[in-house]
Amino acid sequence: xxxxxxxxxxxxxxxxxxxxxxxxxxxxxxxxxxxxxxxxxxxxxxxxxxxxxxxxxxxxxxxxxxxxxxxxxxxxxxxxxxxxxxxxxxxxxxxxxxxxxxxxxxxxxxxxxxxxxxxxxxxxxxxxxxxxxxxxxxxxxxxxxxxxxxxxxxxxxxxxxxxxxxxxxxxxxxxxxxxxxxxxxxxxxxxxxxxxxxxxxxxxxxxxxxxxxxxxxxxxxxxxxxxxxxxxxxxxxxxxxxxxxxxxxxxxxxxxxxxxxxxxxxxxxxxxxxx
Amino acid sequence: xxxxxxxxxxxxxxxxxxxxxxxxxxxxxxxxxxxxxxxxxxxxxxxxxxxxxxxxxxxxxxxxxxxxxxxxxxxxxxxxxxxxxxxxxxxxxxxxxxxxxxxxxxxxxxxxxxxxxxxxxxxxxxxxxxxxxxxxxxxxxxxxxxxxxxxxxxxxxxxxxxxxxxxxxxxxxxxxxxxxxxxxxxxxxxxxxxxxxxxxxxxxxxxxxxxxxxxxxxxxxxxxxxxxxxxxxxxxxxxxxxxxxxxxxxxxxxxxxxxxxxxxxxxxxxxxxxxxxxxxxxxxxxxxxxxxxxxxxxxxxxxxxxxxxxxxxxxxxxxx
Numbered sequence: 001x002x003x004x005x006x007x008x009x010x011x012x013x014x015x016x017x018x019x020x021x022x023x024x025x026x027x028x029x030x031x032x033x034x035x036x037x038x039x040x041x042x043x044x045x046x047x048x049x050x051x052x053x054x055x056x057x058x059x060x061x062x063x064x065x066x067x068x069x070x071x072x073x074x075x076x077x078x079x080x081x082x083x084x085x086x087x088x089x090x091x092x093x094x095x096x097x098x099x100x101x102x103x104x105x106x107x108x109x110x111x112x113x114x115x116x117x118x119x120x121x122x123x124x125x126x127x128x129x130x131x132x133x134x135x136x137x138x139x140x141x142x143x144x145x146x147x148x149x150x151x152x153x154x155x156x157x158x159x160x161x162x163x164x165x166x167x168x169x170x171x172x173x174x175x176x177x178x179x180x181x182x183x184x185x186x187x188x189x190x191x192x193x194x195x196x197x198x199x200x201x202x203x204x205x206x207x208x209x210x211x212x213x214x215x216x217x218x219x220x221x222x223x224x225x226x227x228x229x230x231x232x233x234x235x236x237x238x239x240x241x242x243x244x245x246x247x248x249x250x251x252x253x254x255x256x257x258x259x260x261x262x263x264x265x266x267x268x269x270x271x272x273x274x275x
Numbered sequence: 276x277x278x279x280x281x282x283x284x285x286x287x288x289x290x291x292x293x294x295x296x297x298x299x300x301x302x303x304x305x306x307x308x309x310x311x312x313x314x315x316x317x318x319x320x321x322x323x324x325x326x327x328x329x330x331x332x333x334x335x336x337x338x339x340x341x342x343x344x345x346x347x348x349x350x351x352x353x354x355x356x357x358x359x360x361x362x363x364x365x366x367x368x369x370x371x372x373x374x375x376x377x378x379x380x381x382x383x384x385x386x387x388x389x390x391x392x393x394x395x396x397x398x399x400x401x402x403x404x405x406x407x408x409x410x411x412x413x414x415x416x417x418x419x420x421x422x423x424x425x426x427x428x429x430x431x432x433x434x435x436x437x438x439x440x441x442x443x444x445x446x447x448x449x450x451x452x453x454x455x456x457x458x459x460x461x462x463x464x465x466x467x468x469x470x471x472x473x474x475x476x477x478x479x480x481x482x483x484x485x486x487x488x489x490x491x492x493x494x495x496x497x498x499x500x501x502x503x504x505x506x507x508x509x510x511x512x513x514x515x516x517x518x519x520x521x522x523x524x525x526x527x528x529x530x531x532x533x534x535x536x537x538x539x540x541x542x543x544x545x546x547x548x549x550x551x552x553x554x555x556x557x558x559x560x561x562x563x564x565x566x567x568x569x570x571x572x573x574x575x576x577x578x579x580x581x582x583x584x585x586x587x588x589x590x591x592x593x594x595x
Contacts, residue, residue: 006385097369105387
């Protein structure tokens with residue numbers, strides 16, 4: 001617990017934690033402001049297209065259905081940011097020479113790296129909750145600006161499912177953060193981890209064009225499939241890929257997360273710390 | 276030495292320690308023996324293997340062959356708990372730049388052995404950082420970071436301190452304070468292994484020195500003995516008496532031990548000549564007597580025993 005507290009202390013005060021959260025919040029606010037503004041503009045036109053667009057926006061801003069949109073948006077966007085955040089947390093320790101300090105104090109290498117990973121995943125959970133709350137508030141404001149009724153906000157049947165939805169979303173993001181973390185641990189650099197993690201994310205997305213049957217089993221797509229049960233078409237880069245069964249997706253997400261965490265531990269156990 | 280040996284009397288001992296990075300061999304069977312309770316000066320030119328040795332001792336890298344003991348017990352990479360009694364400052368001090376000095380120490384204290392309550396404030400005060408403890412480390416000078424690094428090494432009150440270039444970036448007052456602090460720690464029974472480039476500093480601080488060159492230990496032993504055995508005596512004479520004096524001193528120390536020397540500033544001195552005798556500094560009186568018995572009276576006599584010249588004579592001398 002002492003080690004975990006130390007890791008949390010570092011992450012809470014780390015500018016990267018605040019910056020990642022601010023980026024996520026800013027994008028969500030911008031999206032909902034843009035949606036509300038578009039709706040108001042569309043109400044002044046009477047074309048067929050405008051009517052279809054208004055219907056789409058109404059779907060996005062009408063509660064309780066809007067919850068699914070919010071969860072889908074924050075988990076999809078959060079997944080990409082989590083890769084960077086995980087890479088940043090693992091890579092910075094190498095860059096600042098703090099791995100050698102911990103090892104030279106007799107700390108267990110794998111315990112150290114796993115405590116750091118747990119701290120990252122806890123921070124991701126807190127970030128997800130904050131973003132969700134802000135997302136709901138912004139969506140309500142956007143709905144009010146657009147003149148859409150928000151009486152479905154307290155719909156018990158949907159609100160009751162939110163904890164499970166958020167938990168699934170967090171687990172998917174956790175897998176993505178862990179992959180970024182493992183890459184940075186291997187590369188010993190936050191920039192290399194960040195770059196390689198995001199590149200992998202997009203390579204997997206583009207691969208759907210050529211290998212859709214294989215890609216749907218790959219890490220970022222299974223994370224998306226795990227979310228898809230909760231959202232209307234959410235998920236990262238899943239394009240034309242058929243989603244896996246959500247239960248199978250969760251199992252695969254867990255497998256990828258555990259493998260990435262174990263790889264981080266093995267890498268650091270075997271590492272020659274010369275920097 | 277087997278893995279079960281316990282080496283009494285030594286805080287650090289290595290036997291046949293070997294480490295290569297690819298085709299570059301950094302350590303070639305290093306046999307180090309650091310007695311308990313001393314300040315041990317670990318010297319060597321750049322690339323001699325000092326940092327590699329320290330990394331092996333701290334479990335950062337894995338030696339290819341050989342054995343190590345720490346605080347009298349066999350030590351391998353699996354015995355990480357042995358490092359609970361070791362404090363270290365490795366190369367440049369490492370910190371989280373966005374955290375304060377105090378928070379950095381708290382974070383470091385969350386790894387390895389748990390320090391006593393209040394120890395963070397104690398070491399901050401000892402290293403003269405209490406006033407700036409709340410400031411972020413990115414605002415610290417190099418000297419302050421160095422002191423914070425030593426504070427971190429002292430956090431759990433270790434029995435053995437391994438310090439790599441601890442005086443880097445410190446001003447004269449800081450060096451003086453560090454010397455006093457290390458001396459105090461050594462006097463209270465701790466062992467301090469100091470790797471340093473600043474030879475006069477090591478000469479003032481160390482009890483025992485080990486000199487490493489190209490992965491081999493070329494000398495190890497008491498600094499006083501080394502200085503006595505490897506020092507010299509220089510005599511100032513009238514130019515007309517130089518040859519007679521050379522013969523008299525050759526009778527005392529051997530002909531190869533007597534050589535011409537420059538004046539005190541390294542320049543020839545008008546109206547006087549200098550001879551250097553390679554002889555233990557404590558035998559300076561015998562030099563004087565040998566000259567007097569030959570009817571020669573030196574107008575000046577000085578002893579010379581500096582670690583730097585000994586170091587350069589023992590190593591390839593391309594730096595420290």
